[in-house]
Amino acid sequence: MTVSSAEHLPEPAAEIPLHQGREEGTAMTPLLQAAGVSKFYGQRIGCADVSFDLWPGEVMGIVGESGSGKSTLLNCLAGHQSPDAGAVRFDTRDRGLIDTVTMSEPERRMLPRTDWAFVHQHARAGLRMDRVEIAAARIDDRPSAFSGGMQQRLQIARNLVTGPRLIFMDEPTGGLDVSVQARLLDLMRGLVREMDLSAIIVTHDLAVVRLLADRLMVMKDGHVVETGLTDQVLDDPQHAYTQLLVASVLQV
Amino acid sequence: MITVENVQKSFTLHNQGSAVIPVMVGATLTGKPGECVALVGASGAGKSTLMRMVYGNYRIASGSIRVDRTDLATAVPREILALRRHTLGYVSQFLRVVPRVPTRDVVSEPLLAVGVDRKTAEARAVEVLTRLNIPERLWPRSPTTFSGGEQQRVNIARGFAHRYPAMLLDEPTASLDAGNRDTVLTLIEEAKAAGVAILGIFHDADARARVCDREVDVSAFTPERAA
Numbered sequence: 216m217t218v219s220s221a222e223h224l225p226e227p228a229a230e231i232p233l234h235q236g237r238e239e240g241t242a243m244t245p246l247l248q249a250a251g252v253s254k255f256y257g258q259r260i261g262c263a264d265v266s267f268d269l270w271p272g273e274v275m276g277i278v279g280e281s282g283s284g285k286s287t288l289l290n291c292l293a294g295h296q297s298p299d300a301g302a303v304r305f306d307t308r309d310r311g312l313i314d315t316v317t318m319s320e321p322e323r324r325m326l327p328r329t330d331w332a333f334v335h336q337h338a339r340a341g342l343r344m345d346r347v348e349i350a351a352a353r354i355d356d357r358p359s360a361f362s363g364g365m366q367q368r369l370q371i372a373r374n375l376v377t378g379p380r381l382i383f384m385d386e387p388t389g390g391l392d393v394s395v396q397a398r399l400l401d402l403m404r405g406l407v408r409e410m411d412l413s414a415i416i417v418t419h420d421l422a423v424v425r426l427l428a429d430r431l432m433v434m435k436d437g438h439v440v441e442t443g444l445t446d447q448v449l450d451d452p453q454h455a456y457t458q459l460l461v462a463s464v465l466q467v
Numbered sequence: 468m469i470t471v472e473n474v475q476k477s478f479t480l481h482n483q484g485s486a487v488i489p490v491m492v493g494a495t496l497t498g499k500p501g502e503c504v505a506l507v508g509a510s511g512a513g514k515s516t517l518m519r520m521v522y523g524n525y526r527i528a529s530g531s532i533r534v535d536r537t538d539l540a541t542a543v544p545r546e547i548l549a550l551r552r553h554t555l556g557y558v559s560q561f562l563r564v565v566p567r568v569p570t571r572d573v574v575s576e577p578l579l580a581v582g583v584d585r586k587t588a589e590a591r592a593v594e595v596l597t598r599l600n601i602p603e604r605l606w607p608r609s610p611t612t613f614s615g616g617e618q619q620r621v622n623i624a625r626g627f628a629h630r631y632p633a634m635l636l637d638e639p640t641a642s643l644d645a646g647n648r649d650t651v652l653t654l655i656e657e658a659k660a661a662g663v664a665i666l667g668i669f670h671d672a673d674a675r676a677r678v679c680d681r682e683v684d685v686s687a688f689t690p691e692r693a694a
Contacts (some may be wrong), residue, residue, distance in 0.1 A: 270545050397566040404565065408579060426565050430544045444523060444544045451525040455481030462482065 244306050246271045246381055246413050247292065252301035254287050260437035261287035264301070267432065267442065271380070274407055274414045276428030276445060278421060278460070284437035285417045286385060292415060293333055293383045294323055305330070305381070332374035334367075336386035364395030368402065375406065384416040388423055400426055421464055425449060433457045468633050468664035469498035474520060474530035474540075474688075476513075490516055494530070494688040500632070503655065503665040505675050508685035514668045517685055518635050521666060522557050523547040534633055552580050556631035558639050562610055562618045570596065570613075570621055571606040577629040588628075595624040598650055616642045620651075627654050634658065636667040640674050652678055 245268035254261035262284035290296040304312040388396040431448040433441040441454040474494040506514040519525040527540040578588035599620040610621040669675040
C-alpha cells in the first residue's frame with residue numbers, strides 16, 4: 216500500500232516545490248498601498264483614513280451598505296477622484312512605489328492605459344467610455360443584441376488587452392442574472408490566477424466576495440470597521456456592524 | 468508540524484446584548500508528521516471550533532497555533548493564504564464552490580493554485596476522482612447538483628489532489644458507503660505514510676481506530692469543565 220502510494224501521490228518536495236509562487240509570501244513590495252486615504256464632500260465624510268497594503272496576486276473585497284463610502288474609496292484608489300488627504304502608492308514598473316495622487320499628470324494618465332483596468336457596474340458605461348471597437352450604433356440602437364452578462368464579459372475582456380496588473384471592479388455582478396453571475400465569477404477567478412492579477416472588488420454581495428476575494432474590508436459611514444481574511448471576517452465577525460451584515464443574509 | 472498551545476476563544480455577540488460566550492480555554496495539542504490525531508468529545512465540545520482556529524478561519528483570542536512555521540494567532544492574511552495554498556489542506560463537511568464549474572476543474576484548482584500545469588493537474592484530478600468512484604460522466608458537471616455523498620467525495624478529492632504537508636479532516640467518512648469509506652481511509656493511510664500530519668474529527672469509532680494514532684478529548688478545553 217505504501218509503495219503504490221508513492222506513485223499515486225507525489226512527495227511535495229519532489230514535484231510541487233513549496234513557496235515557489237511569486238504571487239505570495241515572497242514579494243517584498245505591495246502592489247498598491249493606501250495610507251490614510253480620506254475624501255470629504257463638504258461636511259460629509261466620503262471615506263476617512265483608509266490604509267491597507269494590497270500584495271501581488273491578492274483579491275480584496277470591499278463590502279458595506281449603500282453610502283458606506285466603498286465606491287468613493289474605489290474611485291480615489293483608481294484616480295477617478297482625488298482624495299483630500301492620504302497617499303495611494305502604486306508599485307510602478309520603472310520607479311517602484313510612487314504616490315499616484317502627487318505624480319505628474321501624464322504619468323497618472325498612463326496607468327489606466329497600461330497597468331490598471333477598471334470594470335464598471337454598468338458594462339455599457341465601461342464600453343462606451345473607453346471607445347471600444349464595437350459599432351456605437353450596435354450598442355445604442357439595439358441594446359438587446361448583447362445580453363448583460365455578455366456585455367460584462369466583453370468589458371472585462373477588453374480591459375485585459377493592455378495586460379494590467381491591477382483591476383478595479385465596481386459591483387461586477389450587480390444587476391446580472393444569477394446564472395450569468397456564476398460564469399462571470401469563474402471567469403474572474405481563472406483570470407486572476409492565470410494572469411497573476413490583483414483585484415479590488417466593491418460589492419454588497421457577500422456570496423460574491425466569499426467565492427472571489429482573499430481578503431475583505433468592511434466599511435460603514437466612510438470608515439473601515441473590520442478587515443481580515445474573507446472567510447474569517449464572514450465566519451467570525453468581530454465588529455457589531457459586520458455581525459449584523461452577516462446575520463442579515465438570506466439563506467438559499 | 469501542528470502545535471496548539473494554551474488557546475482561548477470566546478464569541479461576543481454585539482447584537483444580542485454583547486453577550487460573551489466562552490467556548491475554549493487552555494487548548495493544547497501537537498501533531499507530528501505522519502501522525503493522525505483525532506479530536507473527540509461530545510457535540511458542542513468545540514472540535515470544529517478548534518479545527519477552524521487551526522485553519523485560520525476563526526480568530527484566536529490568546530495562545531498560539533503553529534502550523535509549519537506560521538503562527539495563526541499573529542499571521543497576516545497573506546501568510547495564512549500562503550499556508551493554505553501550499554501547506555495546510557482542509558476537507559470540510561460542506562462543499563463551497565463557484566456554481567456551474569465542472570467537477571474536474573473544482574478538483575484541479577488547488578494544484579493550479581500552486582503552479583502545476585493544467586494537464587498534470589487534470590490528470591491528477593481524474594486519478595483521485597476515479598479512486599473515489601465519481602463516474603466519468605459526472606466530471607464535466609458541477610458538483611452542486613450531486614448527492615450528498617458524491618459532494619463529500621468531490622470535497623475529499625479536492626483535499627487530496629495536492630499533497631499538503633498538513634491536513635484537517637472534518638468527518639471525512641460521514642455519509643459514505645463501505646467501499647468509499649475504505650478508499651478514504653486508505654487515502655489517509657497513504658498520506659500518513661508520506662509524512663503528512665493530520666488532525667481529524669471522526670464520529671466513526673472504527674475509522675478512528677484504523678487511522679488515528681492518538682485521541683485528544685476536546686471537552687477538557689470546554690470552559691464549563693475547566694472552570
